[in-house]
Every structure is written in C-alpha cells, then in structure tokens.
Amino acid sequence: MSAPVQPTSPHVMNTYGRLPIALSHGQGCRVWDTNGKAYLDGLGGIAVNTLGHNHPELVPALQDQLSKLIHSSNYYHVPGQEQLAAKLCELSGLTNVFFCSTGLEANEAALKLARKFGHDKGIERPEIVVYEHAFHGRSIATLSATGNPKIQAGFGPLVEGFIRVPLNDIEVLKKTTQDNPNIVAVFFEAIQGEGGIHPVQLEYMKQVRALCDQKNWLMMIDEVQCGMGRTGKWFAHQWAGILPDVMPLAKGLGSGVPIGAVVAGPKAAHIFGPGNHGTTFGGNPLAMRAGVETIRIMEEHKLLDNAARVGAHLKAALEREFEGLAGVKDVRGQGLMLGIELDRPCGVLLNRACEAGLLLSVTADSVIRLVPPLILSTAEADEIVALLAPLVKAFLAEPIK
Numbered sequence: 001m002s003a004p005v006q007p008t009s010p011h012v013m014n015t016y017g018r019l020p021i022a023l024s025h026g027q028g029c030r031v032w033d034t035n036g037k038a039y040l041d042g043l044g045g046i047a048v049n050t051l052g053h054n055h056p057e058l059v060p061a062l063q064d065q066l067s068k069l070i071h072s073s074n075y076y077h078v079p080g081q082e083q084l085a086a087k088l089c090e091l092s093g094l095t096n097v098f099f100c101s102t103g104l105e106a107n108e109a110a111l112k113l114a115r116k117f118g119h120d121k122g123i124e125r126p127e128i129v130v131y132e133h134a135f136h137g138r139s140i141a142t143l144s145a146t147g148n149p150k151i152q153a154g155f156g157p158l159v160e161g162f163i164r165v166p167l168n169d170i171e172v173l174k175k176t177t178q179d180n181p182n183i184v185a186v187f188f189e190a191i192q193g194e195g196g197i198h199p200v201q202l203e204y205m206k207q208v209r210a211l212c213d214q215k216n217w218l219m220m221i222d223e224v225q226c227g228m229g230r231t232g233k234w235f236a237h238q239w240a241g242i243l244p245d246v247m248p249l250a251k252g253l254g255s256g257v258p259i260g261a262v263v264a265g266p267k268a269a270h271i272f273g274p275g276n277h278g279t280t281f282g283g284n285p286l287a288m289r290a291g292v293e294t295i296r297i298m299e300e301h302k303l304l305d306n307a308a309r310v311g312a313h314l315k316a317a318l319e320r321e322f323e324g325l326a327g328v329k330d331v332r333g334q335g336l337m338l339g340i341e342l343d344r345p346c347g348v349l350l351n352r353a354c355e356a357g358l359l360l361s362v363t364a365d366s367v368i369r370l371v372p373p374l375i376l377s378t379a380e381a382d383e384i385v386a387l388l389a390p391l392v393k394a395f396l397a398e399p400i401k
C-alpha cells in the first residue's frame, strides 16, 4: 500500500506545489497518509468530500453501481440523469439540468448559455458582467472570467466579452452597464471561494435580481464551491430568497466522484437544443448515482442543519480564539465555508498545519480556508480550533518576512 513519497514527481506535470505526503485512506473526517500518520480533514478535498471518507451508505451504493454500469453514453437515455435532475430542480426551484464532470465545464456551459441567449435576441457581441476576485475555473473562457491576473498570466489572448466590476456595489454595476445594449448576463459566486471567502451581500443579490429582471439579463450564480449544503441551505443564494436563472454546480455534488451540473430556470432552460452542447462523460451512471446518493444521505442525516450548526460553532470558537489578536483581520463565511484573513501571506501555515495533523488550505495568499466534510461534529470542530489556533498565534508572533 505505501509507495514512497517523492519530493518532486518525475512524470506528473508540475502544476501544483504539493505537500510532501500522500494520503492512503480515510474514515469520516479523518485521513491517513502512506506512513500511517493521521490527519483531521479541514479541507474535504477542497469542498468535495461532502460525506467525508468511506461513508457506510455511499460506498455500498457506488459498489452496486460499479458492478452494474459505470458509463454508457448520451446516445441513450440515462435514468440516473432524470432522477438527479428532478431532485436538483426540486431543491433549487429551477427546471432543467445539463450534466458534465467538473466545475469549469459547468461554468463553460453557463457562459455558452448566456452567449446564445444574446444571439437568440439578436445581440451579435454579447457581454457578461463578472467580478473582481472571482474564480470560475482554468479553461480559456473560465480563466478569462476569473478575476485573478495570476491565473490569467501566460495564457492570453483572453476570451473577450467580459466586463468586470467590484463585488457588492450596485451603483457601479448600474453605471458600468447603463449604456451597453450588449450585456446578456451577470455572473458571480454567492460566496467567492478561491478569491478569499468573500460573501455577496444578500441585499446586493436582491438588487442584481431586480436589475436582471428589468433588463432581461440572465442572473448566473456559480455555486460550485458554496452550494450543495455547505452554508446550511442547499444553495448559498437561497439565503437571499431569490432564484437565479442559471446555476453551475460541481465539487460537493458527488462526494468525490467527478460530476458537474448546470441547473437552469425557465429563462435559460430551453436555450440549448440538440447539437448545441455536449460532453462524453457528463451524466454517466456512476456520477449520477453518486449525486443521487449524496443528496439522499444528506437529507436522511440532516446534513444541512449539521453544516449550519457546526459551522456556527466553529466560527464562534475561531472568533473567540482570535479576538483582539493583532494580525487576524477577519473571520468570515457561513456554515462550513469559513475563512480567517491574516494581515500577511501565510502559505507556510499549510505545511505547519499538515505537520500538526490538520488539512486545510490557504487562498488569496493570506486567507486560511476551512471547507471540511459536512458530517463534521462539534468535537471535531473544537479539535480543528485546538490544532489551528496555536499555529496561527506562533506564526503571527514571528517577525514579518
């Protein structure tokens, strides 16, 4: 089982600065590396492992599916697609779903929907409003929509047709778009994830909804990271009581099995027809089973309530721990999507937390991000704080490099 961990990989492309461990197996919110060292999982594979590891109900269901059919083809009907689409429509209040395999693919489909929505209205050069610090993926189109120059550097020319505005400022949005007849959609994450855990204000979401109605634009909310129960509602925009027209999903939807989806309401549900969009893997029986069972288990075990309750507990404990501590700028987020912003880059905490037996991430250079499985218990939340707080305090006591 244990392969030696190499400091650099001779054959895998060097696209990640990896920590010097390899995980071998997990149980619940715990994982073990190939040397047998245990870790508490505050990362959940970056908001992916909704049900933690080796879930006693998910694993047998997937084993059953593996032995029946892993993949067929979109040449045929896939009953699991009907089942999962119906469930996602019930949970979201929207009407139709396209399935793919990743977050960027879901966003790519959303961008194509928006462009065709424009072309169908006679707009030949459609433009989409996107946001500063947004992250939508790393394909050419989605990195163009992303608001991070580091992710774009080296990959120009970027895809055109995006207009960028700051988050949570309705006046700037109105001003920037007022004389532009080419706008077709507004596209944002309900809580920016990679950009540093920046929530969109509920009032702003309502104002954007009204503006999209008034101007006949699509409201497209990227729920790839903040969706699927993470904030304590199925989708983070539901806290604002609004409905989007287009909602890309991925990450947590399959508890680790690759899956993506674009969920659309009436304004966007019938834009694509046969031949307009497709993908070989999207909606395959294994991924559909993972999605259906993930949602079923979440409902059965009331994991939305758990995410809200344990998330609030974790946030309060972090606030207590860091209150008045110079160097901690903010503790923010909702449910089990939390960020601790420091006043300096803190990437080194990744290694130190790993050594201490805690998996987490650092995003936007100075924000410690916690996106654990939604089965996290309050005792495990307390354990995260007990592991993390001394590391942060010691780090902040060091001279700034």
Ligand SMILES: *Cc1c(COP(=O)(O)O)cnc(C)c1O
Residues within 6 Å of the ligand: 102, 103, 104, 105, 107, 135, 136, 137, 138, 189, 193, 194, 222, 223, 224, 225, 226, 250, 251
């Ligand atoms: C992770 C993420 C994506 C990209 O998903 P991939 O599966 O990595 O392509 C897109 N949008 C948001 C908000 C994300 O967090």
